[in-house]
Amino acid sequence: MRLNASAPPRRTTPSLLLAVLGAVLLLVGGLLVLAPDRAAAADPLLSRGKPATSSSVEDTGYEPARAFDGDPATRWASAEGSDPEWLSVDLGAPASVSRVRLKWEAAYAKTYRVEISADGTSWTPLATESAGNGGTDDWTGLSGKGRHVRVLGTTRGTPYGYSLYEVEVYGTPDGTTPTTPPPTTPPPTGAFTVVAAGDIAAECTASSSSCAHPKTAAQAQRINPAFYLTMGDNQYDDARLSDYRNYYDKSWGAFKAKTRPVPGNHETYDPAGPLAG
Numbered sequence: 001m002r003l004n005a006s007a008p009p010r011r012t013t014p015s016l017l018l019a020v021l022g023a024v025l026l027l028v029g030g031l032l033v034l035a036p037d038r039a040a041a042a043d044p045l046l047s048r049g050k051p052a053t054s055s056s057v058e059d060t061g062y063e064p065a066r067a068f069d070g071d072p073a074t075r076w077a078s079a080e081g082s083d084p085e086w087l088s089v090d091l092g093a094p095a096s097v098s099r100v101r102l103k104w105e106a107a108y109a110k111t112y113r114v115e116i117s118a119d120g121t122s123w124t125p126l127a128t129e130s131a132g133n134g135g136t137d138d139w140t141g142l143s144g145k146g147r148h149v150r151v152l153g154t155t156r157g158t159p160y161g162y163s164l165y166e167v168e169v170y171g172t173p174d175g176t177t178p179t180t181p182p183p184t185t186p187p188p189t190g191a192f193t194v195v196a197a198g199d200i201a202a203e204c205t206a207s208s209s210s211c212a213h214p215k216t217a218a219q220a221q222r223i224n225p226a227f228y229l230t231m232g233d234n235q236y237d238d239a240r241l242s243d244y245r246n247y248y249d250k251s252w253g254a255f256k257a258k259t260r261p262v263p264g265n266h267e268t269y270d271p272a273g274p275l276a277g
């Protein structure tokens with residue numbers, strides 16, 4: 001049973017007596033232990049029927065696939081009298097492995113490791129057994145990512161080889177948990193129009209057919225841009241306030257909230273004003 005996700009790997013090897021006691025405990029404390037057991041069982045069996053390989057085979061009928069066929073009567077067996085030997089399964093895709101359950105034949109391993117690998121070549125230990133006693137070894141609370149899982153027998157418990165009726169690898173295939181999409185840059189918005197005009201100051205009015213100044217201002221106002229760029233003279237040569245009022249104020253000045261006039265050249269020279277001379 002897995003009490004929490006961060007607990008170190010645990011292996012249970014129930015003897016007959018322990019199995020009986022365990023059954024009693026389950027009956028007594030069923031409500032307490034069933035919930036975490038169900039949570040652990042939620043991870044699916046990933047290894048059933050998947051391609052399997054091994055370092056050796058004792059004989060015909062004991063091929064690696066026999067340990068992943070779901071049949072409790074068939075088994076894999078390695079060559080007798082040899083250490084180390086291994087049995088490996090290809091899950092077909094990367095996965096997060098949380099549990100590995102081994103069912104040993106009489107030819108069990110006294111020491112072995114359960115290992116995981118992304119490529120079937122470089123291995124990382126998931127669980128290590130240093131005092132194996134055969135039977136069932138149920139490793140839970142495991143935490144490892146990879147596509148390949150193997151049992152590496154390092155010391156035989158008998159003069160024979162290594163033999164496993166079943167190896168069950170449980171976990172979650174990678175990619176089944178939705179990933180947070182990367183932040184996207186919003187598409188550009190707020191396209192705008194700009195009117196640029198130069199030398200917008202002229203001493204004439206719309207009544208004059210030859211005067212472009214008020215016509216240009218009217219056209220610019222009809223375009224109704226986001227803003228205006230005025231270049232060159234925005235003011236009359238002598239900067240008379242009267243000229244400003246007579247001409248500019250009646251054209252560009254009509255929409256100065258958008259033209260936003262600011263002081264520029266000629267702005268302080270008004271021969272008719274207090275700064276004359």
Ligand SMILES: [Ca+2]
Pocket residue numbers: 012013014132133134135136137
């Ligand atoms: Ca055991």
Ligand SMILES: [Ca+2]
Pocket residue numbers: 066067068069070071072073074075165166
């Ligand atoms: Ca089998």
